[in-house]
Amino acid sequence: MTDWHLLKEGHERHVRRLFKDFLYLLEDLQKDHSINFDKLKKSIPESYSDIIDQANYFDGQKMQYLRKRVLDLGNDSIRSSEEDLEKFTVIFKFNH
Numbered sequence: 001m002t003d004w005h006l007l008k009e010g011h012e013r014h015v016r017r018l019f020k021d022f023l024y025l026l027e028d029l030q031k032d033h034s035i036n037f038d039k040l041k042k043s044i045p046e047s048y049s050d051i052i053d054q055a056n057y058f059d060g061q062k063m064q065y066l067r068k069r070v071l072d073l074g075n076d077s078i079r080s081s082e083e084d085l086e087k088f089t090v091i092f093k094f095n096h
Contacts, residue, residue: 003090003092004090007085007090008082008085011081011085012078012081012082015074015077015078015081016074016078018074019070019071019073019074019077022070022074023067023070023071026063026066026067026070027063029058030058030063033056033058034058037052037055037056040052
């Protein structure tokens with residue numbers, strides 16, 4: 001494998017790690033949201049449960065949408081970076 005490929009793969013690996021971390025943050029947010037909505041639901045009369053359910057915007061469908069957006073944006077970022085890297089000539093100088 002050439003040094004160029006190592007540079008390209010290293011950059012891609014770091015970007016993928018970044019958007020995976022964003023996915024972990026989304027999961028944390030959804031979990032916190034669910035915990036707080038459950039607390040709210042338990043603290044009010046059951047007759048208001050439907051209203052609470054209606055207000056719950058961070059459901060599984062929203063999570064899947066956000067997850068897809070993060071992955072799409074991450075992949076777009078990788079493609080853009082690769083296109084930018086192709087515009088450069090990289091010369092490696094190793095100090096021994």
